[in-house]
Amino acid sequence: xxxxxxxxxxxxxxxxxxxxxxxxxxxxxxxxxxxxxxxxxxxxxxxxxxxxxxxxxxxxxxxxxxxxxxxxxxxxxxxxxxxxxxxxxxxxxxxxxxxxxxxxxxxxxxxxxxxxxxxxxxxxxxxxxxxxxxxxxxxxxxxxxxxxxxxxxxxxxxxxxxxxxxxxxxxxxxxxxxxxxxxxxxxxxxxxxxxxxxxxxxxxxxxxxxxxxxxxxxxxxxxxxxxxxxxxxxxxxxxxxxxxxxxxxxxxxxxxxxxxxxxxxxxxxxxxxxxxxxxxxxxxxxxxxxxxxxxxxxxxxxxxxxxxxxxxxxxxxxxxxxxxxxxxxxxxxxxxxxxxxxxxxxxxxxxxxxxxxxxxxxxxxxxxxxxxxxxxxxxxxxxxxxxxxxxxxxxxxxxxxxxxxxxxxxxx
Amino acid sequence: xxxxxxxxxxxxxxxxxxxxxxxxxxxxxxxxxxxxxxxxxxxxxxxxxxxxxxxxxxxxxxxxxxxxxxxxxxxxxxxxxxxxxxxxxxxxxxxxxxxxxxxxxxxxxxxxxxxxxxxxxxxxxxxxxxxxxxxxxxxxxxxxxxxxxxxxxxxxxxxxxxxxxxxxxxxxxxxxxxxxxxxxxxxxxxxxxxxxxxxxxxxxxxxxxxxxxxxxxxxxxxxxxxxxxxxxxxxxxxxxxxxxxxxxxxxxxxxxxxxxxxxxxxxxxxxxxxxxxxxxxxxxxxxxxxxxxxxxxxxxxxxxxxxxxxxxxxxxxxxxxxxxxxxxxxxxxxxxxxxxxxxxxxxxxxxxxxxxxxxxxxxxxxxxxxxxxxxxxxxxxxxxxxxxxxxxxxxxxxxxxxxxxxxxxxxx
Numbered sequence: 051x052x053x054x055x056x057x058x059x060x061x062x063x064x065x066x067x068x069x070x071x072x073x074x075x076x077x078x079x080x081x082x083x084x085x086x087x088x089x090x091x092x093x094x095x096x097x098x099x100x101x102x103x104x105x106x107x108x109x110x111x112x113x114x115x116x117x118x119x120x121x122x123x124x125x126x127x128x129x130x131x132x133x134x135x136x137x138x139x140x141x142x143x144x145x146x147x148x149x150x151x152x153x154x155x156x157x158x159x160x161x162x163x164x165x166x167x168x169x170x171x172x173x174x175x176x177x178x179x180x181x182x183x184x185x186x187x188x189x190x191x192x193x194x195x196x197x198x199x200x201x202x203x204x205x206x207x208x209x210x211x212x213x214x215x216x217x218x219x220x221x222x223x224x225x226x227x228x229x230x231x232x233x234x235x236x237x238x239x240x241x242x243x244x245x246x247x248x249x250x251x252x253x254x255x256x257x258x259x260x261x262x263x264x265x266x267x268x269x270x271x272x273x274x275x276x277x278x279x280x281x282x283x284x285x286x287x288x289x290x291x292x293x294x295x296x297x298x299x300x301x302x303x304x305x306x307x308x309x310x311x312x313x314x315x316x317x318x319x320x321x322x323x324x325x326x327x328x329x330x331x332x333x334x335x336x337x338x339x340x341x342x343x344x345x346x347x348x349x350x351x352x353x354x355x356x357x358x359x360x361x362x363x364x365x366x367x368x369x370x371x372x373x374x375x376x377x378x379x380x381x382x383x384x385x386x387x388x389x390x391x392x393x394x395x396x397x398x399x400x401x402x403x404x405x406x407x408x409x410x411x412x413x414x415x416x417x418x419x420x421x422x423x424x425x426x427x428x429x430x431x432x433x434x435x436x437x438x439x440x441x442x443x444x445x446x447x448x449x450x451x452x453x454x455x456x457x458x459x460x461x462x
Numbered sequence: 463x464x465x466x467x468x469x470x471x472x473x474x475x476x477x478x479x480x481x482x483x484x485x486x487x488x489x490x491x492x493x494x495x496x497x498x499x500x501x502x503x504x505x506x507x508x509x510x511x512x513x514x515x516x517x518x519x520x521x522x523x524x525x526x527x528x529x530x531x532x533x534x535x536x537x538x539x540x541x542x543x544x545x546x547x548x549x550x551x552x553x554x555x556x557x558x559x560x561x562x563x564x565x566x567x568x569x570x571x572x573x574x575x576x577x578x579x580x581x582x583x584x585x586x587x588x589x590x591x592x593x594x595x596x597x598x599x600x601x602x603x604x605x606x607x608x609x610x611x612x613x614x615x616x617x618x619x620x621x622x623x624x625x626x627x628x629x630x631x632x633x634x635x636x637x638x639x640x641x642x643x644x645x646x647x648x649x650x651x652x653x654x655x656x657x658x659x660x661x662x663x664x665x666x667x668x669x670x671x672x673x674x675x676x677x678x679x680x681x682x683x684x685x686x687x688x689x690x691x692x693x694x695x696x697x698x699x700x701x702x703x704x705x706x707x708x709x710x711x712x713x714x715x716x717x718x719x720x721x722x723x724x725x726x727x728x729x730x731x732x733x734x735x736x737x738x739x740x741x742x743x744x745x746x747x748x749x750x751x752x753x754x755x756x757x758x759x760x761x762x763x764x765x766x767x768x769x770x771x772x773x774x775x776x777x778x779x780x781x782x783x784x785x786x787x788x789x790x791x792x793x794x795x796x797x798x799x800x801x802x803x804x805x806x807x808x809x810x811x812x813x814x815x816x817x818x819x820x821x822x823x824x825x826x827x828x829x830x831x832x833x834x835x836x837x838x839x840x841x842x843x844x845x846x847x848x849x850x851x852x853x854x855x856x857x858x859x860x861x862x863x864x865x866x867x868x869x870x871x872x873x874x
Binding site for chain 2: 105106107136137138139173276277278279280281360377379384385409410411457458
């Protein structure tokens with residue numbers, strides 16, 4: 051069960067003018083499963099993407115990187131079941147064949163198609179099943195297809211993830227609707243497992259590219275479930291330009307500031323949804339690291355806490371086992387860290403408890419207070435490193451029996 | 463149940479002339495538990511130590527680092543139950559008080575005592591119970607106390623860990639006997655949770671110091687259970703000099719070569735014993751990484767595989783989910799890694815199966831072969847990075863329900 055996260059309501063997902071989505075059952079790996087999603091973009095849409103830094107990056111990621119710079123992207127095709135990663139040259143050929151088939155269906159060029167795959171690594175992609183499923187996906191294309199698409203990209207996710215917003219920019223109503231998927235192999239490096247955010251705003255390409263990088267860093271690149279960086283992470287930002295606003299081309303403009311905030315808000319919610327639905331998760335943990343010399347060292351400390359199996363199992367047990375948090379801070383890799391200066395708080399439900407200072411447990415700390423805070427499903431760990439002004443916020447989850455169960459059983 | 467590891471037999475542990483050991487129940491944290499161990503060294507023993515790099519290093523580690531350089535160490539005192547880490551100034555005072563009490567019992571100086579603690583972090587050390595227990599520990603001192611001491615330093619260990627060897631050096635019989643403990647919070651950085659190795663060899667202090675660093679790197683610093691570097695890791699090498707051999711002072715001598723090999727063999731067995739008894743472990747995994755440009759990058763790849771919760775749960779399930787291994791290699795942090803060149807093998811019981819090459823699954827690979835190899839309790843993952851001549855070997859274990867159970871329950 052995801053932590054304090056409900057499935058989206060279909061009616062709450064605004065269509066984005068210029069985007070149509072269609073989903074079908076192609077039987078990629080199992081039958082009776084919505085596993086093939088087609089997204090069609092109207093001419094003129096601008097697209098930006100960030101992708102995994104994993105050296106075993108998947109074949110579709112390699113094809114995306116080749117197709118994206120040319121611009122004029124008109125379609126995205128996403129399959130689940132098989133990740134088409136670690137598949138060598140045959141995998142690349144399969145990803146290209148998928149693009150060719152989509153191009154044939156829509157009357158566009160193969161280079162205008164971005165392919166995405168998610169699922170088991172190292173299995174060959176059954177491209178013939180995807181090709182056979184495309185006509186049904188095309189027939190299903192509709193403007194209000196976001197709810198279906200959120201289902202269509204799920205793997206071990208227990209609920210679909212979608213967020214939709216409307217904001218006023220330059221006197222026009224701008225829509226942003228996005229979907230994401232992922233629950234395990236989650237420690238994105240540049241982007242998450244799969245995330246797609248579309249808007250009808252008119253945004254200049256360089257602005258869109260730079261904004262996506264910044265926002266990905268503050269959202270999908272700030273979450274972790276198990277510390278495993280996937281081979282297929284991709285986050286795509288689409289701007290169809292059909293809202294009629296003046297093109298957003300100046301990052302100093304009020305329009306840009308409002309647009310950036312809307313993109314950031316939606317991206318953070320989509321990223322957090324992945325953590326809330328993290329494999330086996332029972333707790334949603336916010337790691338707020340302050341007082342660092344650099345943002346990078348704050349992230350190091352946050353990830354040390356967020357990845358520690360000992361900290362994660364203590365959260366699962368609602369056990370305020372503070373020593374494990376201190377140990378993780380201690381091995382985070384800040385060689386000149388003065389542990390006598392730092393302070394650590396645990397918080398939940400509006401209460402914050404100082405738990406450590408002066409190199410040890412805070413004098414004012416009482417186990418009852420720690421136990422009370424830890425009993426909540428949503429908990430914040432705040433660390434003041436007391437050595438600078440930099441800060442970073444990460445989101446993580448706990449480690450439960452169900453994580454082991456899910457991952458010991460995944461292929462069976 | 464530890465993986466292919468039996469408890470030592472008391473009779474198989476050779477006494478080391480110049481070393482006596484005594485164990486008692488001091489009730490440090492729980493009653494009816496052997497939790498206090500005293501080790502007395504004859505005058506003239508030389509001692510070398512390596513300690514955790516965790517910034518929250520425990521109070522006893524700080525005291526050890528202060529006492530060791532002066533030499534003339536005459537006693538080691540080890541308590542379980544409470545780690546005396548994250549305890550600030552009061553923790554340091556408690557560690558020093560422990561040394562004073564030992565000094566009083568044995569008629570030596572407090573600076574000749576090395577203190578060690580292991581157990582729960584952030585709890586105050588009940589020094590009065592340790593002091594009260596010391597007379598009984600002293601009364602129990604005996605040359606053949608290694609078996610008792612191996613029990614006396616256990617925490618979440620399921621079996622005691624001890625190794626003993628005799629070798630001929632310079633015409634003399636040299637004895638090496640060591641004990642270790644640890645099962646969780648294991649990714650030593652310089653040393654393991656606690657390890658003690660004593661020999662009656664006569665070894666010059668600089669040789670002893672340098673050898674310990676080298677051996678620790680190849681043994682305790684090459685294991686991982688959960689990636690959590692403890693606050694209390696310590697590995698101590700004692701040479702009492704009572705064997706009558708010519709002092710080993712030249713690292714180019716045949717005596718040194720034989721002695722180094724014996725110390726290394728025993729250290730690796732003691733370190734591997736910790737992994738075999740890793741919390742919840744059902745598999746013992748050897749990670750043999752070859753063909754790297756540097757040993758450090760081989761270790762990076764090994765640790766990425768060894769720490770990945772997805773790889774570890776796949777081993778638990780005996781599932782040859784090779785994609786997870788490739789993904790871990792891909793995110794290990796070698797930016798210019800050419801995945802089309804590397805090869806990966808899985809091996810067990812004398813059989814080795816090529817599973818990946820040319821960026822994907824090996825053509826010759828058959829799932830049955832992978833499943834057969836993975837069914838064993840002891841498995842080797844061999845990776846050829848195909849970019850140089852460096853290599854590294856690490857040892858790790860799988861991730862089971864019991865790991866979560868043990869660590870969600872540890873303080874209860």
